[in-house]
Amino acid sequence: MQITVNGNQHEIDVEDDMPLLWILRDELGITGPKYGCGIAQCGACTVHVEGIAVRSCQVRAADIDGEITTIEGLGQPDALHAVQSAWVEHQVAQCGYCQSGQIMQAASFLDQNDDPSDEEIDSAMSSNLCRCGTYPRIRKAVKTAAENLRSA
Amino acid sequence: MGRVKTIARRTFLIGSVAVAGGVAFGTYLVRRTPDNPLLADASSGDAIFNPWVKIDSEKITLITPHCDKGQGVVSVQAALIAEELDVEFGQFETDFGKPSGAYWNTAMAEEGVPFMATDRSFAAETMRGVMGGLLKVMGLQGTGGSSTVADSYYKLRQAGAVARETLKLAASKKSGIPVEQLKTSKGAVQLPGGFELKYTELAEAASVLDPVQNVTLRDPSQWRLLGKPMQRLDILGKSTGTLNYGIDLSVEGMVYAAVKINPRQGGAIKSFNAVEAKKMRGVIDIFEITGGVAVIADNTWRAVMAVEAIEFDWGVAPYPAEQDEHWKVVGDSFTPELLDSQWRNDGDVDAVIQGEGVLESEYRSPYVAHAPLEPLNAIVKVTDENVEVWSGHQLQRQLQVLVAAVTGHEQEQVTFHNQYIGGSFGHRLEFEHLKQAAEIANKMRGTPVKLTYSREEDFAHDFPRHLSVGRGRGKVADGKVIALDLQIAAPSVIGSQMSRANIPVPGPDSQISAGSWNNPYNLANYRMRAYRAPELAPVSSWRAVGAPGAGFEFDCMLDELIHAAGADPIEERIRLMDHDVSRKVLETVAEMSSWGAELAKGSGRGVAFVESFGVPVAEVVEVTKMENGIKIDKVWVACDVGKIIDPVNFENLVQGGVIFGLGHAMNCEITYSDGMANQSNYHAHEGLRLYQCPHIEVRGLENGDKIRGIGEPPVPPAAPALANAIFAATNLRIREMPFNKHIDFV
Ligand code: FES
Ligand code: FES
Numbered sequence: 018m019q020i021t022v023n024g025n026q027h028e029i030d031v032e033d034d035m036p037l038l039w040i041l042r043d044e045l046g047i048t049g050p051k052y053g054c055g056i057a058q059c060g061a062c063t064v065h066v067e068g069i070a071v072r073s074c075q076v077r078a079a080d081i082d083g084e085i086t087t088i089e090g091l092g093q094p095d096a097l098h099a100v101q102s103a104w105v106e107h108q109v110a111q112c113g114y115c116q117s118g119q120i121m122q123a124a125s126f127l128d129q130n131d132d133p134s135d136e137e138i139d140s141a142m143s144s145n146l147c148r149c150g151t152y153p154r155i156r157k158a159v160k161t162a163a164e165n166l167r168s169a
Numbered sequence: 170m171g172r173v174k175t176i177a178r179r180t181f182l183i184g185s186v187a188v189a190g191g192v193a194f195g196t197y198l199v200r201r202t203p204d205n206p207l208l209a210d211a212s213s214g215d216a217i218f219n220p221w222v223k224i225d226s227e228k229i230t231l232i233t234p235h236c237d238k239g240q241g242v243v244s245v246q247a248a249l250i251a252e253e254l255d256v257e258f259g260q261f262e263t264d265f266g267k268p269s270g271a272y273w274n275t276a277m278a279e280e281g282v283p284f285m286a287t288d289r290s291f292a293a294e295t296m297r298g299v300m301g302g303l304l305k306v307m308g309l310q311g312t313g314g315s316s317t318v319a320d321s322y323y324k325l326r327q328a329g330a331v332a333r334e335t336l337k338l339a340a341s342k343k344s345g346i347p348v349e350q351l352k353t354s355k356g357a358v359q360l361p362g363g364f365e366l367k368y369t370e371l372a373e374a375a376s377v378l379d380p381v382q383n384v385t386l387r388d389p390s391q392w393r394l395l396g397k398p399m400q401r402l403d404i405l406g407k408s409t410g411t412l413n414y415g416i417d418l419s420v421e422g423m424v425y426a427a428v429k430i431n432p433r434q435g436g437a438i439k440s441f442n443a444v445e446a447k448k449m450r451g452v453i454d455i456f457e458i459t460g461g462v463a464v465i466a467d468n469t470w471r472a473v474m475a476v477e478a479i480e481f482d483w484g485v486a487p488y489p490a491e492q493d494e495h496w497k498v499v500g501d502s503f504t505p506e507l508l509d510s511q512w513r514n515d516g517d518v519d520a521v522i523q524g525e526g527v528l529e530s531e532y533r534s535p536y537v538a539h540a541p542l543e544p545l546n547a548i549v550k551v552t553d554e555n556v557e558v559w560s561g562h563q564l565q566r567q568l569q570v571l572v573a574a575v576t577g578h579e580q581e582q583v584t585f586h587n588q589y590i591g592g593s594f595g596h597r598l599e600f601e602h603l604k605q606a607a608e609i610a611n612k613m614r615g616t617p618v619k620l621t622y623s624r625e626e627d628f629a630h631d632f633p634r635h636l637s638v639g640r641g642r643g644k645v646a647d648g649k650v651i652a653l654d655l656q657i658a659a660p661s662v663i664g665s666q667m668s669r670a671n672i673p674v675p676g677p678d679s680q681i682s683a684g685s686w687n688n689p690y691n692l693a694n695y696r697m698r699a700y701r702a703p704e705l706a707p708v709s710s711w712r713a714v715g716a717p718g719a720g721f722e723f724d725c726m727l728d729e730l731i732h733a734a735g736a737d738p739i740e741e742r743i744r745l746m747d748h749d750v751s752r753k754v755l756e757t758v759a760e761m762s763s764w765g766a767e768l769a770k771g772s773g774r775g776v777a778f779v780e781s782f783g784v785p786v787a788e789v790v791e792v793t794k795m796e797n798g799i800k801i802d803k804v805w806v807a808c809d810v811g812k813i814i815d816p817v818n819f820e821n822l823v824q825g826g827v828i829f830g831l832g833h834a835m836n837c838e839i840t841y842s843d844g845m846a847n848q849s850n851y852h853a854h855e856g857l858r859l860y861q862c863p864h865i866e867v868r869g870l871e872n873g874d875k876i877r878g879i880g881e882p883p884v885p886p887a888a889p890a891l892a893n894a895i896f897a898a899t900n901l902r903i904r905e906m907p908f909n910k911h912i913d914f915v
Binding site for chain 1: 238239240241400401403404405406407408409410411412413414416417419425450468469470471540541542543544589590591592594621623624817818821822824825826827828829832850851852855856857858859860862864865
């Protein structure tokens, strides 16, 4: 089958039930999306399908329907997405392992709501775990990103 | 040398017997400087000033031997060097370096001595000196015990200054201008008249000079980097998915492995049936390894799926099968034979704790998993000549020893490439996954093998924090706490952990009761006894080790007594405090939180103070009782590490530590049924989620006379402060973690 990741087409030959996460990581070598739990509990594997945040560990190969964007496609170190700039500005990361997923979750959320309330931020970001406890900075970074997106 | 090794290993991290062992070395071995590992790979023209700074004609490389599991110490180590070397962020590369005795940890011994951190007596300081010497002779390189900053603070600035002065000497020889007229900045020596010589241009000339050792470190008032907010070197990589962790690496020709090891940890594998698994797509091989089975496949997911398709017949666990039995063993351990140490015996508790005003309580702290978000993993390649390992680990040299023992090589033949780590909390002090990867790769010599644990395997083999039981009796009179007799029983976490690292540890285990005996209170009658329960499930150091459990038991017991006395929780703690720096921490948290102010109906506040790793930390937690449960509104934290290197990273680590402490106290425990951990993934061991995160205000003080680390100390006070706050808001005194057994959280 063919899938499109970050604008590039790939031909892959995998089982119907192989999760998108492992297609990305082990078949295509795209390692920004992380494996944390495999059961939709942590959000480390979050990518966008047609701009919407999904848990790539839960999307089977047979169910992939649309263009995929991973953190590598969202922005690059020399061309940051507004959410990534906010993450750098607030120095959110500790170990950083959850942050690809946090950023992809935030980017998709802000794309739909660029003026969120505190409660909306809390509920949008609460399915992403951070074992290091960077939540206070995630909250701030989401707000900064929202401001920057609105003024862009 | 054989004898030295034996003594050094036997005396690691222990108290009273260390002196005898230390004296046996004589001063020669302790004074001798270990070889500089950078010299082994040097080319002509490389200027190598010491084990931390290398400059060639192309670039400046700073070695940051402490591993980075999220605490930001690559940046901190680099900044310490860069401050004196006069290079800016962006002008150098960093490298974790090769494992070497030259990177022995000068600060890790502190926590092992049986003296309070506040004790500056001759005996205490002598013991610290002897223990430090032992670690040097052992060449113990390691990251842990919040020791990175304390270990690096002096020696890395010194390393930078030595390199700088040597470069100035090289510039002087080259230009003929006296050294006194030369200055340095931004990676170059500045000559009079606006000319400059870049360090990289001076490397060749500097490479033939003896490093200038007689250097003076700058006064903190002159610092340009340290003490100010810095942008972490890893922040861009971690915000763009471009930074690689061990789990992201691939090596040419690599195969993927998954394992299933008997979930009854340490139990045998009796038999297995892999007929169906072998037929699965992508499976290359399936074979037995120590304690379980490995599947080799062409993709991680396929390897994990095949492991799940194998039928196993496991042997029994070498510890009680059911959780209740674990509690019973610990509860039965308060006997004279199992007394590990009596840490405090002030006044006369037996005489005083009688009659009116006596209070008794029992506390429990459960097994808890580390569960860092990056599951354990390693790539190992074994050939007849050598072994290469790519992984993230905190004890680099012991890793080489244990891997070499599996593959039959010598330690020197094992090359270890340390990696950025996606969290540890102590889990990456363990070696089992590395031994397994080495065993698999040894059966497939020539082929690199990448072993990745599934989250379920990671939980099943987490080596959780030890459980403990605290029993307290105390007495109040005239509105004051006048006596406390506390006993804590727990299996020895240091004993369990070090047995897997092949390091026997005699002597008492200070971690059974860390966070209780060492708080610098002066209570007229205070006895603290620790009992070593028999070994149960294998356990390991969990962020702050003993203090999260024993600190909870101690501080809540004290809080009960304070309430029974009718005293104010902060004022009474301040009254009892016998250490100026710690008293200031309590006073500061009172001021920050406007302690004593009127609260909304249904709200309550609790305070806790626990010292760990030499850092006094006080936290105030405010909660509100909502219709559906407890909401944690705010936390104020005051602590003192002597000197703060990067205030931004400092605040992040303190907040993270509080969240870690609160989350696990709320809803995490590991329990055993049929010899296996019942919790297999984050749904059953959740921690705190963002919507539950309180507002956390942090203040770092700098009154302490020694610089300390902040990775662990914010964790221990969080649980007791929360329990004390819940009591204040609801009148419900919770005496066991996790608290959600007794109350809901919203
Ligand atoms: S790995 Fe997909 S949600 Fe955790
Ligand atoms: S930064 Fe470590 S898990 Fe979030």
